[in-house]
Amino acid sequence: MIIKLSNVISCSSEHPSYPVSNLLKHHSNSSWRCAKPGEMLSTVIFQLAEPSCIIGLDIGNYRSCVVIVTASTSAEPDNWIPIVNHQFMTHEEAVNNKFRDQVQIFSKKDLNPETLKIKFDRVKVTCMQSANLKELFGLSFIEFKTEVVVDLGLDVFGRFKLKQPEDNANKTSLSDFKEKYLKMTNAKKTDYKSELLTKIKETGMNNFSKRQEENKEPTKRPLLEKLEAGKAEEVFGPKKNSANLTSVSNSQNKDVKDTSKLNDKPVMRTPFGDIVPAPSPKANKKDIEQENSRHSTNSRKRSLSPEESSSKGNVNKKKENCPQCQNEEDKVCKNCGRLPEPKLMPRPERAAKKKTIESQKPxxxxxxxxxxxxxxxxxxxxxxxxxxxxxxxxxxxxxxxxxxxxxxxxxxxxxxxxxxxxxxxxxxxxxxxxxxxxxxxxxxxxxxxxxxxxxxxxxxxxxxxxxxxxxxxxxxxxxxxxxxxxxxxxxx
Missing domain, CATH: 3.40.50.10190 (BRCT domain)
Known part of the structure; x- marks a missing residue:
């Protein structure tokens, strides 16, 4: 809804052909302009027909660079609260005569949100143009808008009757009490975890004290009871003869003597801690190595009977003294049954062989x-x-x-x-x-x-x-x- 402007309270400058009263009528061909060229600022104060909230604004510009709209209330008429501050064109555009007489529409989003709910009585409009002092400037029109609230005084909505505030007057005290009580109870919520922990500790201490107070029976030990009763044979078995005991003791003494003898000699130990008698110092290293090699070969190979070992020795002797093996080449000997040993070739023959191998390459x-x-x-x-x-x-x-x-x-x-x-x-x-x-x-x-x-x-x-x-x-x-x-x- 458009707010009506009742009259003009004051005006700083107006042209006789284009007065401020044209803005009250809002004719299409009318406008308000300053009195003389060279002025840089001009202001107008309007009185509204009734106090109302300004939620919208339409401004038609006429060669003004900046337009500022402020408003005040009847309680504080000199306290001007800003509503809109808009720049229609830049300083360079005004100097170069690139004027654009635009119309700008301001909605709720574009206005100052703090002024939407205030009811104003007066409105002040300020126009500025300091770039081109040869031109007259002002406004072609301005409109203020407000919301329409219609209250018909009806308490019926279709078939339903609306509640009156008088009917709920008695119930307000009860509803307020309930709300306050719920807030108090929500604020003082109990901590269940701490309560459970305290209860667990109490029950644990009580159970511990009860167990200590109880008279526990001693555990039964049947073996000790039999020994105390003098029934050692049932625990350890029947006793052995004295002759057996003496033989066992003699054998133990012999073992002790043997270990004492070993202690006199240099002792060798295995990685597992077993005692191994060290070899005599007179023995040579070669003999020890030969014995070790024999033991290793014997452990790997199966032991032969004396007949097999003798036959094997005879075969080796035949191989060594066979005259046929030495004469023949690349054939199995009928006498000893083996191939002859390969003979080394002389150096010139080896070189010739290498040449033949190289000649085979592409x-x-x-x-x-x-x-x-x-x-x-x-x-x-x-x-x-x-x-x-x-x-x-x-x-x-x-x-x-x-x-x-x-x-x-x-x-x-x-x-x-x-x-x-x-x-x-x-x-x-x-x-x-x-x-x-x-x-x-x-x-x-x-x-x-x-x-x-x-x-x-x-x-x-x-x-x-x-x-x-x-x-x-x-x-x-x-x-x-x-x-x-x-x-x-x-x-x-």
Whole structure:
């Protein structure tokens, strides 16, 4: 609901063509403006038709930068409480004549929450514009809104009659008493845990005192009773003869004498604490070792009968003195039944044998050792990078500057360390080795298995899948190979 403005109490400045009274009428073409250009501030105080709460406000601006709305009550007419403080345009916009005559609507959320429930009698509006002193400024309109409370005095809601406050006057005392009593009881809640603990302690002490007061019967001990009654035979059994006792005592004395003799000699003990007599000092170390070896062999092997041992000795003698074994080679001897001992070959024959083994390995020209290898470099910097590349190209390999996983043209990646960009790109697609692979193959003129030089420990652990290829001398390759464009400065 719109609050009516009864009259204008005071005005600081108004133009004769655009007076303040136009705001009371709220015509579409009317407005209030200051009297002269060059003024920076002008104020208006309105009287409301009746005291009311302001819950909404609509302001139509006319070339004002800031508009401030305050209100006061009849009790304190000079105490102005702020309701709205809004900036419609900036200082720069006013200087550059970029005026925007806006309409701003303020709801409950936009107003000061402390002033919503206060009933005001007067309203003061202040307009400011200090940027452009050639222009007149003011307001085109202003409206104040309030809530409408309709009280028809009805006490009926449909078929039901509403309760009157007089009917509940007698019951207020009882309800208040109940509320107070409930609050008191809730505040003084008993602590059940502490009560239970005290009761447990009391019952425990009472039970303990009762047990002490009771006359306990002593526990029965039947064996002691029999011994006290003189029935020792029932406890320990019948006594042995005197002859047996004397023999036992003599045997014990002998054991004591033996131990005394042992104590005179140097004593050796096992890890379990058993006494072992030490060997005599005259015995040599060699004899002791021979005896130990015999004992160990006897413990491992089954003991033979005297006939078997004699037959075995005869066979050994035959083997030693057999003339046929020494003449024949790689055949079982009919006389002694064994193969002859292998004869050592002279040194020149051994060298010839080695050459035959080496001749069995596959051979290639040195310039074609790596003819099926395409490689790329990662993690190396010149001059080491160029030297590795030169050696690999000399052995017939092909260099790829920018390898790609889609076409799988790069078979080997020569990498200085792990986790380089190329290492992460080609991991699982190419064979990743260190630079020693190329250097060793170049120096030894043989193509070794790449797994010996693999950068990953998993690849090194697997068995080798390539044979060693020997490289023979070959004419040097043309120098055009080394003039190919490469990523010489990059080391990724």
């Amino acid at each position: 051979k290639k020209l040195f310039s074609k050792l790596f003819e099926d290898i395409t490689f790329s470099l990662s993690g190396y910097v010149n001059p080491q990078r160029d030297e590795i590349r030169r050696k690999a190209l000399q052995m017939g390999a092909k260099y790829i500057a920018d390898p790609n996983t889609t076409n799988k043209k790069c078979t080997h990646l020569i990498c200085a360390f792990k986790n380089t960009p190329k290492h992460q790109q080609l991991k699982g697609h190419s064979k990743i080795v260190s630079h020693t692979f190329i250097e060793d193959c170049f120096n030894e003129k043989t193509r070794f298995s790449w797994r010996r030089y693999a950068l990953e420990s998993k690849d090194r652990a697997e068995p080798e899948s390539e044979e060693e290829i020997l490289g023979s001398s070959s004419p040097p390759r043309s120098s055009d190979v080394f003039e190919e464009d490469t990523d010489s400065n990059s080391s990724y």
